[in-house]
Amino acid sequence: MGEQSQAANNGCDPLEYFAGMIDHCYDAAELAKNQGRPIVGILCEFTPRELIFAAGGLPVCLCGGSAETIPPAEQFLPANLCPLIKSTFGYQVTGRNPFLKWADLVVAETTCDGKKKMFELLAAHKPLYVLELPQKADDPEAFEHWVAEVRKLRQHLEARFQVVITNEKLVEAIHLMNRERHLRRQLADLLTAHPPPLTGRQLLEFKSIISGLPGHLQQYERAFDYYRQGGRTSPAYASARGPVRVLLTGVPLVHGAERVVELIESCGAVVVCMENCTGLKPILEDVDAATPDPLRALAAKYYHLPCSVMTPNRRRFDTLRALAGKFRPDCLIELVWQACLTYDVESFHVRNLCLGELRLPYLKITTDYSPADSSRITARVAALCETVRDRAP
Numbered sequence: 001m002g003e004q005s006q007a008a009n010n011g012c013d014p015l016e017y018f019a020g021m022i023d024h025c026y027d028a029a030e031l032a033k034n035q036g037r038p039i040v041g042i043l044c045e046f047t048p049r050e051l052i053f054a055a056g057g058l059p060v061c062l063c064g065g066s067a068e069t070i071p072p073a074e075q076f077l078p079a080n081l082c083p084l085i086k087s088t089f090g091y092q093v094t095g096r097n098p099f100l101k102w103a104d105l106v107v108a109e110t111t112c113d114g115k116k117k118m119f120e121l122l123a124a125h126k127p128l129y130v131l132e133l134p135q136k137a138d139d140p141e142a143f144e145h146w147v148a149e150v151r152k153l154r155q156h157l158e159a160r161f162q163v164v165i166t167n168e169k170l171v172e173a174i175h176l177m178n179r180e181r182h183l184r185r186q187l188a189d190l191l192t193a194h195p196p197p198l199t200g201r202q203l204l205e206f207k208s209i210i211s212g213l214p215g216h217l218q219q220y221e222r223a224f225d226y227y228r229q230g231g232r233t234s235p236a237y238a239s240a241r242g243p244v245r246v247l248l249t250g251v252p253l254v255h256g257a258e259r260v261v262e263l264i265e266s267c268g269a270v271v272v273c274m275e276n277c278t279g280l281k282p283i284l285e286d287v288d289a290a291t292p293d294p295l296r297a298l299a300a301k302y303y304h305l306p307c308s309v310m311t312p313n314r315r316r317f318d319t320l321r322a323l324a325g326k327f328r329p330d331c332l333i334e335l336v337w338q339a340c341l342t343y344d345v346e347s348f349h350v351r352n353l354c355l356g357e358l359r360l361p362y363l364k365i366t367t368d369y370s371p372a373d374s375s376r377i378t379a380r381v382a383a384l385c386e387t388v389r390d391r392a393p
Helices: 002-008 014-018 022-034 047-056 083-094 098-102 112-124 140-161 169-191 200-205 214-228 258-263 296-302 315-325 342-359 371-391
Strands: 039-042 058-061 105-109 126-129 244-250 269-274 331-337 363-369
Touching: 014 214, 022 039, 022 058, 022 098, 022 214, 039 047, 039 098, 047 058, 047 363, 098 105, 105 112, 105 140, 112 126, 112 244, 112 331, 126 140, 140 169, 140 296, 169 200, 169 214, 169 269, 169 296, 169 315, 200 258, 200 269, 244 258, 244 342, 244 371, 258 269, 258 371, 315 342, 331 342, 331 371, 342 363, 363 371
Parallel strands: 039 058, 039 105, 105 126, 244 269, 244 331, 331 363
Antiparallel strands: none
């Protein structure tokens, strides 16, 4: 961690520092293992990282973003399954993810059916704890069930790692994650500017698979100052009419699966806002650290995540309204991974909101991790951008 902090202050462009994000995370995880700290793998934003920190562990996101690990996974999983699920399990099949190898526990969140059944296969290889998500976002009884689930996770971490998660430790972890969420929101808010000082693809570089690392938090602060004061700007903004501003919604863009954002921005657009789980969705709300019951406050923050597994999922549409008002996009693009049924079905409502209420051009992109359809996607995005420019006064 000392080397990481030193590198964080060496004056380099923050993007150059985060180009080595995986290496920094590897060093942090290796140090944690050497110190006897448990590594806990997570696969969804619903798992409260604060509980893992309070247990003395290190939470690591294990979601797969590589197309190369999908064919090995298809020996065990159906081909017509979400690429994120297949890629994630493919890392287990190939043994290519050191973080998964090091994991002392994997928290398996019951989001979609595909993940739930994949977890049964993963459980044959790794210690696994199932965190059951409620499905009814507006049901008070469902929330109470969720509070009980978070409490049971706390108890499981305590028993497994022989620790006591005190309220004091939990509040300390809440402060840490609140700070990280605040810093990442600050960075994202820079894209409200016309033109933005960085691209959506550049902003994605600041997403780490391990939260709370001191070097990363320092770089978030440096990056905010760097870009606010006129740091490096994308050549795509050289157009006299400026870039087409895109609000991107839908599935997460995990590390290694950023292709669609790159294609969008190759058309002279800029993704000024990402509503998804690798964007603003998980960092819009903090945890109330002043409450007498920090576990309940923690449960409330995560319960409010507007995921498509919830029904009805009104919070997602409220979030899209608010983000559209704040970031002033020219259009909305919805990304759906093939076989992601919850987001695919919910796109009907997103389209209606976009065209009817927000009155923005809308494009839905359904794809997987393969680059085979890149030319088709580029052509469709280019046509959308032309539509936006034709509408401009």
